[in-house]
Every structure is written in C-alpha cells, then in structure tokens.
Amino acid sequence: MITPWMNAHLLTFLVFAPFIWGVLLMLFPERQAPLVKLLAILGATGILAIAAVQLLRAQPDVLGRVAVERFHWFSAVGIPVEYHLSVDGLNIWLVILTVFLVPLTMLGTWHSLSHKAGTALALFLMLESGMLGALVAQDLLLFYLFWEAMLLPMYFLIGVWGGSERRYAATKFMLFTLSGSLLWLVALLYMAGKAGSFSPAVMAQAAAALPGSAQNLLFLAFAVAFAIKVPLFPLHTWLPDAHTEAPTAGSVILAGVLLKLGSYGFLRFAIPIFPDAALHFAKPMAALSVIAIVYGALVAMMQTDIKKLVAYSSVSHMGFVMLGIASMTLIGTQGAMLQMLNHGISTGALFLLVGMIYDRAHTRRIADFGGVATKMPVFTAFFLIVTLSSIGLPLTNGFAGEFLILNGTYLSGFGWGRAMACVATLGVLLSAAYMLWMVKRVFWGPANPDPESGTAHLHADLNLREIAVMLPLVALIFWMGIHPSTFLAHSEAHVARALVQAQAPAPRGAAVLPEVK
Amino acid sequence: MFLIFALITLLGALSVAFQKNLVVAGLCMVITFFGVAGLYLLLANPVAAALQIIVYSGAIVVLLLFVIMLLSAHEEEDAQSVHSVQRWGSVAAALALAAGVVKVVLSSGFLRGAASGPAPANMNLERVGTALFAEHLVAFEAVGLLLLAAMIGAVTLVKKDL
Amino acid sequence: MQPTMCATASILHGSLQGYVLVALLLFVIGLFIVLSRRSVLIQFMGVELMLNAANVALLAFARHWNGDVQGTVFYLFIIAVAACEAAVGLALVVGLFRHRQTTDSDRADALKL
C-alpha cells in the first residue's frame, strides 16, 4: 500500500520527510542525545536508501525525468504557482549526493556536537529538506521558497554551534545570500508578470520577447544571486567566515551541497531562461571564474588555519565549476557537473577530516601540527587520498572534472578562451602547491615537540566509526576518477538541451560541440 | 459684521498663540469662540452658535481652566534650551502654510464661483433633530459610545483609588 | 488686477470665500500653536482651535448648499468629539503632571531614541 503512494509522491516524501523527522526529533529531551543522534542517522540513511534505490531504478520518461510531481498549488495575484518537483539528469546526482552526505556527516561528527545535539540534528535534517526541495523544484517561486528556506537552518547551525565569531559569520552569510536573492526576487516577479507563470519554460519564451538590455539586466539579477551562493570571485567573502566558524557538519554540507545550488541555479534556470544574455555575459563570467581560481588558490596558500585553507580551496574549485558553465560548451558544462560532485565529495571529506583532527587537538593552526603521520597513520592515509583528489590527480575524481572543464574552456566560442584555460591550469598547479605544502607541514617531519601543540594532543587514530565514514567517500573518489561516465551519462542530454538554447543564436559555439563518449 | 467677527476670531486665536499666560490664553480662546459663534449667526445657524457657546465656552474651556488651576500651571515654563530653531521654524512653516491657504482659497474656482444664493431659513433644532435621528442614527449611537469611552478612559487615567 | 480686487471685496463682505479663508487661517493658527508652544495645555487649545476651524468651514459650506442640515449634524458630532478629546486629553495632562510635575512637552523626554 505504501509503495504506490511512494511512487506517486516520492519527491514530496524526499523533501518533507527529513523536515518532519527533524521536528519529531526536537521533541526529545536533551538528555537523550545519543538516542536522538542514532535516530537522526537512521532516518537520514533511510532516506538515502529510498532515494538511491527509487531514483536510480526508475526509468526516465521522454524528458529524461525519473520522478515528477506536478499540480497547481495556489495562484495569488493572478499568477499560478505550481507545486512542480522533478528529478532528471541534471539534478539526480546532486540529490543523491545530498542524501548521501547527510548521514555520513552526522556519523562523522557524532561527538563534535557537545550541546543541544537534538536541535542541531533537527536543523540539519531541515536543512536537508530545504536543499532537496531547491534541487528538485521546477517552479521558480517554489525554488525561491526552498532556496530561502535553506538559509535559516544553516544560519542557526553557524550561529549557535559555530566558533567564536559565529554571530558575525552567520549574519554575514545571511545578509550576503539574502541581498542577492531579494534582488533576484524582483527580477523573478518581473519575469513572472511578463510570462504569467513561474515555469522556466514559459519564462524563457517570455524572455525571448524582451529587448536585449532588459534581458541582460534580468540575467544579471539572476546571476548575482546564484553567484553569491557559488561564490564567484568578488562575492565570495562570506564563505571563508562561514566555513571557518561553522561546525564541521555545517561546513561539510555548506561545501558539499549548498554551494552547488548556485551553479545548479545557473544551469537550471539562469541560462535556459536567458540564453542570449548568458552568452553575452559568458566572457566576463569566465574571467571572474579564472580570477576566483587563481585568487582562491593564492589566498589558500597564505592561510595558517587548515579549515580556512580548505575554505579558500573551495573558492578556487567552485571557480572551476563556474568556468565550465561559462564556457558554454557541452564538454565544459559536463565537466562542471562532474566537478560539482567532485567538490562535494572531496571537500566534504576534507572538512570531515579537519573536523576529526580538530576534535582531538582542539586547534586547526597549521603551525600547531607537524608529524601527525607518526601518530595517526590511518588518518594520514585518508587525508592524503582526499588531498590528491582535491588536487586533481589522475584516477581520482578531481582530474576528470578539471580536465573536462579546461578542455571545454579551451574550445569555448569566445575570445581569450584559450588564454583563460591556460591561466586556469595554473590554478591546478597552485592547488597542488598549497595542498601539498599543507600536508607537508602537518603530517610529515618530526612530531611537534611543543607539549601544548596540536600534535601532542593526538592520542588515538581514527576509530571504526570514522573509518566507516571515510571509506565510502574514498570509494567514490576512485569510482568517479576511473569511471566518470556513470555520472556524466545522466546529465548529458539535459546539458545539451540547455546549451542548445544558448548556442542557437551563436552557431560558432555549436560547431565545437564535441561528442564525449 | 463678518469682518468684525472674523477679526475677533483670528485675533483671539493669534493671542492664544502668543500669550504666555495659560489662563489668559484660555480666556482668549473664549473670545475666539465668541467670534466663531458670531460667524455662525451670520451663517443663519443660531443653533450652532448657541451650541458653540454652550459646549466650547461653557464646558470645554471651563474644564481646561479648571485643570490649569488645579495644576497651578499658570505660566508656561521657560525653555530648557534655546529652541529658536523650532520656534522660528514653526513660525516660518505657519506663514508658509497661511500663504498657501490664501493661495488655495483665491485660486479655487469653486469658491470664486460660489454666488451667495438666496438666504436659507434659519437652521432650527427641529430640522437638525430630524436629520440626526433619521439619517444619522448610527453615527449618533457611535457618538454615545465615544462619550462613554472617553469617560471611562478619563476615569481610568486619573481616579485615585481605581 | 480687477478680479483680485473683486475677490478681496467679496471676502471682506463675507462670501463663502471669506468664511473658508477664515476657517483655514484659524486652522493654520491652531497648527502653529501645537507646533510652537511647549505647554501641553496650550497645545491642547491649539487642537481645539483646529477643530473649530473645521466647524466654521463646515457650516459655511452647509449654508452655501442651501442650508444643508447635514452640515449642522456633522457639526454636532464634531462638538461631541471635541468634548471627548477634552476629557481624555485633560486626564492625560493631569496624570502626566502627577508623575512629572510639569506640563511642558519638552520636558516629557523619557521616551527618546
């Protein structure tokens, strides 16, 4: 009896089950924290299981969608708003990534939530709801609702369970994100007024009828909102603060999923609705992405805090994603898709590892460590694998994504594309530099002799729970590096469709559409 | 006659504005009200004139003076700081407003075109009463409520052992 | 020039224009009192003058519309309202005075940004 219902309302279930589960968890008293943690992890795992099984097993329909829900929700002020959720090739892996990361993170941070764990986990589940909702929403207003709804749990996660500067970081995060999205809302409402609908397809038609300058402005409003989330270079300043101050779990999810929503927004909405404008702005976007790559890497190199370093490496990596999207080529965009997943996995894993060492040493300063390898060999092994993946060593996932992106950029239609690809390649080198330098300073060499140092506090290597968390991640890293087409296959058609709209007026770009397989 | 009453009204009001002494200001108010009542008489509305005197002069200002005497606040207190900005600002604003008013009145086509028609019969209580209880019954009841509310409010505010 | 002279003359002789002018000037004076004076009681008088100004205009208009009885009815209501305001306002003045021993609105400054 539950199966047919589940099939019909799978997405609704996916979106709202974590939320309801979280609300239920909040009802437990504080002293039963272990039980709550267990329940939370079980719930999240259950959702992961359902999502993975149901989504991957389902047969896609004509439009490549594996699950759809669509009905009229309400129509305030004359414009109908639809409750339209669907999972297709563009978002299926992101959805699975999300449901995958959440239980892992919860398990990985079992001990790090010292107080009010129940509330934190509940917020975490609510955050999962928001992210899943935003990923599967196909109606722009619905998307906007989920988009904003993600903010609050994250805000409180940073604000309550964060580090010493948590209020500053949380407020900055909130205001940055909101300022973008509110302006976007204006553009959104404008478009909705023009189109009479919140459906992206209808909107795209309406947008095509608008004059070019209007399109550009509207696209900018969309793009700025998404770019803040990504974050693209000049708008990135909230990210290091948020990452540094957030608790480990928050950082993982922030890096793993939240940032992806920005680039996903580009792919799903901004570019399909305003293809002309997107093309018009492709070059500046690419330029900004390149700056982000190089700048992020350079700044990361200067960091003394491991977590901040990882945070800036995020800026750099997300710059790759944006570069791939901005290249407006199938190959580049596919690379971006892959890079999104890569970054989710590897940076998430990095943050988890940083959290693990922080739980032991209570410090994250690079200078406080040294010779960790001697004390924690298993941990070092995992860290090294993830680092290499982050650098983009062939056979790890990072390589596949970055390669495709650089390839796409090189082939992109606009001028300076090759130069940009070259400069971006520099980013890869730099990432190797900062990561390996950090690894060297932290893990190798003699143990830090200072009894107050972080190394001195490291007494135990990873326990079984932590290994259990890391193993699937490492497995994924290699799987994606060796056989990326598992992940690329789903999205190809969609990316192509999105890009065809963008490329149509510019046959020059269409000419360079290569076959991936 | 109009001119006389109008002048009484306006000069009375002006002297309220510039009178330091609260009681004298109150008495100037009474003068103003008399001027206004005179205007009402000229407007063929003796009922209004009588009520003006009964209610405004007979009740409201008496109450006001009563409070002034009760609080023995006969003189306006001296300014704490030099409020010349506020003072002159309000003078300027008032002058500007007055000029605006004159302009509006002079430029109003409606007023200019208003010929003084045949003098209507004096307003009397019968007509007023009929209108009051036929058309405006709801309003009348509302005023009753308003009075009650004001009474309860005033009692609530100042009764010693409420 | 001529119309102005004419207007002046008709105002002086108590045309509708004249009454409205007097009413509005009275209104402005009342407003001025409220704005410029410091004593709450005088400000209160200013409010009463403003209500009166409305009354003058009202009855002038009522007369203009052939002795429209509605105007007088409205006038009655306004008087009642003025009485209500007087009651509550004076109660507030008395209460304020009990607390702070002043009727000066400038000194009632406990509530500020």
Next chain:
Amino acid sequence: MSMSAGELSAILPLLIPALGACLLPLAALDKDQETVKWVRGAMFFMALFCLAGGFFYVTRLWATGAQPSYGALHMDRIGQYAGIFVMVAAALAVLQLWDHLHQEGWVKGETLSLLLFSVVGMILFASAGNLILLFLGLELLSVPLYALTATVRLRARAFEGGMKYFLTGAVAASCFLMGSVLLYGVTSSLDLAVIGRALGAPRPDPLALAGAALVLMGFLFKISAVPFHQWTPDVYEAAPHPISGFMSVATKGVAVLAFMRVLGAGVPAPGSLRIQSALAVVAMATLILGNLAALAQTNIKRMLAYSSISHAGYILLGLVAGTPAAYSGVLFYLLAYLAMNMGAFGILTALGLVGDRTTFDQVKGLGWKRPDLAIAVTLCMLSLAGIPPLAGFYGKYMIFKELILQGHVSMAVVGVLASLVSVYYYLRLPVALFLEKPSEKAEREAAERPAIKAPLAGAALLVCGVLVVAMGLFPGTVYKVFALRVVENAFHFVR
C-alpha cells in the same frame, strides 16, 4: 421605528463588543477585583466572549456572503474583513493582557472595556460609508487608545506616551476632519462614493485637492507612514505590550482598510493619480526611514515600532500599485502582519518582560529556557523579515509582484533592499534569544524574580506562530477565502 433584519445584522457585529464594553466597567466596579481571581477571570472571559460572539457573527456573514448595510454603515466585505481582523487581534491582545497586567500588577476591567471600545471604533471606521461615520470611527478607535497607552499608571512613561499619542493623534484627527469638511464643501455630500466621483473629475478644484491631502494625512498618521510616524516608537514603548501589539496591528490594518475604501470609492483619475504619486514618495520614505531607524534600536519594543513603520511602507507600496490584485495582496499582507506582529509583541509578555525592561539584553539566552515560545517568535520575526515560506513572504511577494507588473520596478527594488536591511534587525531577537549568553546581572535578576508564568500569552504566541506557518503553507487558500473576496465583492472597479 423598528429595524429590519438586514439593518440589525449590519450593526450586530458592532453591537456585541459595544455591549461588552459598556458592561465591563460595571463588573470592574467590584472593589475586590484586585484580590478575587474569579472576578478578574470573569471580566476577561466576558471580553473574550464578546469578541468571540462578534467574530462568529462576522464569520457567518462572511460565509453566507451577505453584505447588509444600515444607513451609511456598510457591513460589506471590507467591514467584515475588518471585523474578523480586529477581533482576532483583540482576542490575542486580551489573552496577552491577562498575563501582562498580572505581571505589572495592574489588573483593571476598564482596560478591557477601552479595548472593546476601540474594537468597535475600528470596525466602524472600516465600514463607514460617509464622512461622519468615518470621522467618528476614527475617534472612537483613537480615544480609547489614548487612554490605553497610559493605562498602566504605575509606569512612569505611560502618561508621557499617552500624552504624545494624544497630541499628535488629535492634530491628525483635526487635519482629517478639516480635509473631510473641505471635501464635503466642494461636493455637497458626505457620501464617500459621491465624493469619490467628484474627485475623479478631470480637473478637481484646488480646495478639493487640499481636502484630499488633509484626509490623506489623517490616514497616513494612523498607518504611521513617514512624515507622521514620530509618535509610533514612543507610544509603543509606553503602552502595555499587548496594547502596543494591538495598536500596531489593528490600527494600521483598519486604517488601510478604510483608506482602501476611500481610494476604491473614487475611480482612478488624474486626481487620484496625484495621490498615488504622493503615496509613492511617502512609501519610499517610510520604508527607508523605518528600516534604518530600526537598525539602531536597543529596545525590542522600539525596534518593533520602527518595524511596524516600515511595514506601513510595504502596505503603502501595495496601495501605490493600486490594482485590485495589489489590494488583495495588501489584504493578505494584513492577515500575515496580524499573526506575526501579535506574535512579536507577544514574546515580551510571554517572557515576562515587565515595564521598561524590554531591551535585547533582557532576553539574552532566554530562548533555551522556553524553546517553544522562542521558536514561535523566531518564526514570526522571520516572517516579518519576509523570509519564505512564511506568511510575511507571500504578502511581500504579492505586493512586489503587482508593483513590478505596474512598472514600478525601482520601487520594488527599494522595497526589496529595505527588507534586506530588515533581516538584520529582525534576526537580532532570535540572536539574542538563542545565540547569546545572558549577562550575569540579568541572570541574577532572573534568579531573584519569582518564576514568570504567562500561559495565556504563551498560548497566544504559539497560535501566532502556527498561523504564520499555516499561512505560509497554504497562502492560496487564505488568499482566496479572505483577501480576494473583499476585492471581488467590495470594490466595484475590478478590471
């Protein structure tokens, strides 16, 4: 002289609370009201009972779709909407008053009576069809509020706030009156519809314009839009918390409703076009000033007061857009505003912040003690900030969308930026509640004070929180059942 059933049904929603208001002082005559709990309970129950009676009556009217009128009193959709709106707000306020007055040690039946009078005035104001009733409604709603502001006489600031409210309110009422007199003079009619038609003439007389401007001032004062807003923070700070909440919600709402009736009576034309542009300027100023001033506040009540000013700005934006859809958006917004602002003010009572101790410092860390209340108020705050998917978002959404559709994109941008600013100060309350540790002094004080019990206020707050969420989840239903019907049935200019 007998009344027809229709006339009776038109006046009954006013009559029920009025009856309660008249009877309550009799109950309050009992000198034992300070000591005997059941007397107090009976008074509060009576007030709630009257409100509930009125409420059910109006909702029945609403459900049947009847729009009776009695003379110039039109109990049409606007009136009924106002009735529902005001009575819900008043009921929430009464619930909170029970706790607040006990905390302040000033439990008086007269307070409830005045509240009910104000309720009657508000409904009258919103359902008035001619200038006389409109003015009387205005006075009947304000005069009790003047007194209510100063009602807890033990507080030193009470009278000051009351005095300020009275003086400014009386001046505004005088302006309103003068304006309506001028309108009457030009049109020879007191009927709003006739006046509206006359104002719609291609070139209205300057006198009529002056009158319209003065009337507009009166409304703007009640809505607390910017040049006429100075009273708001002082009065809200001085008044008892539930009364502040009630004032901020009901007064504004009713003023907007009445204003909509006045605007709706006149067919949009050159005259009203000028009013629209004036409104636009006012709305912009209100938004900017309200939000910026709210940033600087340390007192929760003052912050909420400035926030209510800024919300006046959003509402005015809706009126600027001026289409039926915008009007219905405003109506939805008002409902949302009712829930969220009553909740926001409710937290003060629910946490037992007595007197002037309503700064952010006083609530630091209290969220973990009463998580249910804190979550509810956080929801209200987020809704005030317009964060989806809560009720406040949809209100803003509808207004902004109409605004954009009408081509006022820049205004929408300003509005959006303003609401961005507002997020900062709205978050300060959740931040203080959850994110900050109480200062040692506050903890010591809290330990010395007896435990605060505010079950009713807490319940009211939770109700508000639930309403905020519910309206966020089912905006379509609320919109269709409440907001749209008003516009469909009460305005005759739906295009």
Next chain:
Amino acid sequence: MELLARILHISPQTFWMIAKVIIVFAGPLTLAAILTWVERRGSAMIQDRIGPNRALLFGRWRLLGLPQLAADGIKFFMKEDLVAEEANNTLFWLAPLMAFVPAMMGFAVIPFGRDFTEAGRTYSLSLLDPGNGMGMLYPMAIGAVAVYGILTASWSSNNKWSILGGMRASAQMVSYEIGMSLAVIAIFMTTGGYDPHQIVAAQAKTWNVFPHIFGFLVFFTCMFAETNRLPFDFAEGESEIVAGFHTEYGSMKFALLQLSEYVHMVTAAALIVTLYFGGWQIPGMAHPPVLLSIGAFVVKWVFFCWVFIWIRWTIPRFRFDQLMFLGWKVMLPLSMGNLLVHAYFMHRWG
C-alpha cells in the same frame, strides 16, 4: 405705539426696540437692586431681626430701610478702589464686567407679556423676537458663559482662596448644567418647540410644573447652582475660603459682582416662570389683556425671586462632595428619567 413713534420721528419698530431695551434692562436691574434690600430685610425677618433701617432719606424718612440701597450705592462709589499687588490688573478689572454682562443678557429672550397686535403689526414682549432660532438655547448659552466672570475674578486675584472658589464654581457649573439642560430638553420635547414664546403658549392649559414636576425640581435646584446662591454658593463659601472669588474685591467692582449675582437670580426666576409656571399665562384666562399678562408675569417672577432669598436663609450650605453627589447621582438621573418618561408617554399617546 404708532403715535408715540411718530412723535419721536422714528419708525414704530425702532421705537419698540428702544422701548423694549429700556424695559428689559431697567426691569431686571431695578428688581435686582430691590432684591438686595429684600434679601437683607427678609433674612432679618426670618431670623427674627429687624434688618437695615438706619439710613434715612433726607435725614427723616426711614421707609423700611429702603434708603440703605442708595447709601450702599454711594458707599460703593466712594470707597477706595484696592487692587492686590500681585493681581493680574487687566483681568481683575474685567472680571466684574464679565460677570455682569452675561447676567444682564440672559433676560433677552424671556417673554414677559402677551404679544399684541396694533395697526397690523405684532409686537412681542421680549427683546429677541420669537423665531430667531436661538430660543431657549440662548439663555443656556449665556448661563454657560457666566462662570467666566467668577473664574476670571478668582484667578486674577492671585489669592489661594479665590482660586479655590473659582475652581469650585467651575466644577459646579459644569456639573449642574447637564442636569439642567436635560430638564429643559424634556420641556422642548413636550412643547414641540424650544422658543420661549411657544413654551409659554403651550402652557395655556396646564403649567409645565405639573407634568414636569421632577424636571422642575432639577431645574430649580440647578438654578441655585448656576446663580451661585446658597445652598450652592461654593464660589464664596465664606466659612471655608473667606469670601471665595471676590475676596480681593472692593468698592464698585465688588458691587458689580454682587449685583450680577442678583441679576442672575432675577433671570433665573424669570426662566423658571417661563418654563414651568406658564410665563404670563393666567389660569382660567385664555387671552388676558396685555397689561394683565405682564402683571401676572411680574407677580410670579417676584415670587420666585423671593423664593430664592427664602431658600437661602433656610438651607445651610452643602459640602462640596455632597454637591457633586447631588449633581451627578441625583439630578442627572432624575432629569434623564424625567426625559425618558415623557418620551415614553409622548410615544404612547402623543
């Protein structure tokens, strides 16, 4: 009338107006002056005394003490005119006038005799002709203003007692005016008009005092309050506040204040007669001759003036809280009840 007018070379209306003004101003004023004597003599007799009898006219005729009037007048004129140093000079001077003038004005609407027609013109025996639209509202308005004389006098004296007197007077006037108005309104209602002429004409059959006995009681009591006469003379209650509002007054200003009280009394008596005792009507005579009607009016009028004095020397002064109690909790409900009962009966049978 025509003849007299022609002799004076003015129109009959003007002549009649002048004549009326003279009558209306001279009549009450004279009566008031005489009343001061009556008060003294009457009080003396009530208290088993003789009263003033020392002043002799031309050193010979005692005339029951009447020359005392002239002596007093002369004395008032001759006395030194003192103004307290801290007093507000202007208002101190104006106050007696402000008390006196309204007192004189109140009489203007009272019809003191039957209208008569001569040479096609109707002459009505009241200063303001009927149908002026003010009717009985006029004396009520004037009565309302009368308090300013007392208030101004009391405040401008800058004397504690005076101010207390003034405050009492203002509170008292405001309180009693309401009951009074409601009582009068009941009469308006039953009469169907509010012009004194109409009211008098409507009393041809029955005087209002019979149907309106409660209204009469209220009105009568309120008149005492409005005229500041004992038992309600709180403005000057000399046992508590020296001489109240006129503590600082002397000489002619005091005389004016004192006289205004008497004029008030005269007007009040005339009002009572007009409203409740049929004015100039004589029971049993439908159309009395004009002079007879004037006579009837004067007789009633003088009688009520005497009643004022009579009561003064019978009843002691109330306490202030009793006064307020009486005004708000007895007079007001009573007059309201009166109004409602009459309204009911009119609705039922009228």
Next chain:
Amino acid sequence: MAVIVKKVELNWVDRTYVIPVAMGMFITMKHFLKQLFTRSRKRFTVQYPDWKREPAPGYRGLHELKRFEDGAIKCVACFMCAEACPARCITIEADEFGDLNRTQGFQEKRPAVFKIDMLRCIYCGMCEEACPKDAIWLRSDYEQASYDRLSMQFGKWDLMNTYAERDGKARITQDPTPTVPRPPLQS
C-alpha cells in the same frame, strides 16, 4: 471635655431633600410672617446706637494700661505682650530710669512708647494673659471707629486715659514721678 458627635443617618425621605427642605422653608416662613406682623419695637433686636447693651464681664474690648495709685504706669516694658500678640499689633519702646531705683523697688524700665494698632488687634486677650504685672487689661469699650487710620493707632496715653473718666481717675499726659513703693518682684 470631648463632645461626642453622633453621625446623623438620613433615611431615604430625608435624602431626597425635598421634604426636609419644604419643612425648613415652612419654618422660616413662619418666622418671617410672625416678624412681618410684629412692630419693630417689640422685636428682639437691640437697636444699637439708640440702645446699648452692657457687655458681659469677660468681654474683651479696648485695652487699658493700668497705673499705680500715684498715676505711674504699671507696665515695665518687658515686651511679653508684644511677643504674645498673634496680630503683632503692639509696639513698645522701653525707657530706663535707673536713678529712681530705690523708690521704684526693682523696677528699672517703663515704656516710653506703647502703641497698639487697633486696626490689627484682634482682641484675643493674649497680651492680658501674658502680662506679668497685670498692667494691660482688655475691658468693655467696643466702640472704636474713626475716619482715618492714624487715629486707630492708640498710644500709651490713649490707652491709659480711655477708661479714666469712667473709673474716676485723672487724665494724665506725662509720666508722674513715682511716690509709692512698688511691691517687690516675685521671684
């Protein structure tokens, strides 16, 4: 000696005031009518300038300054009366005469000026109470009126001579030399 005042409880008839007032008016009218028909000579009133009543023994009228048999003033200018006077109407200037000490006993002073402002005096008798020498008495004379203020300032001689005629003493206008020994001061 406390007086117990019983609170009068009014019944409802009394509280209407109407009937009691009517009764009172009836009483006053009775008096009025009775007087109206009584000849004035038969009324109780003392028609003052013509008829005068002898004041009661304790009456406090105009002051007298007492003197010894030799005519010298009893007052020793001790200022007690001036101090005691609530109306502050007594002005004294003392005069020393030490050389006459022996005949005078221990008395060293007498008033050079003893003035009472009769416009201020309230005839309370405090000076009489205060006087250690019984030198000032308030007696029966109550007819003091004059046409100017100055003549209401009673000096030492006025006060000593007012009752002289009535008591059969000579009027004096200067202090006589004391001849009779004074009684010694009581300690």
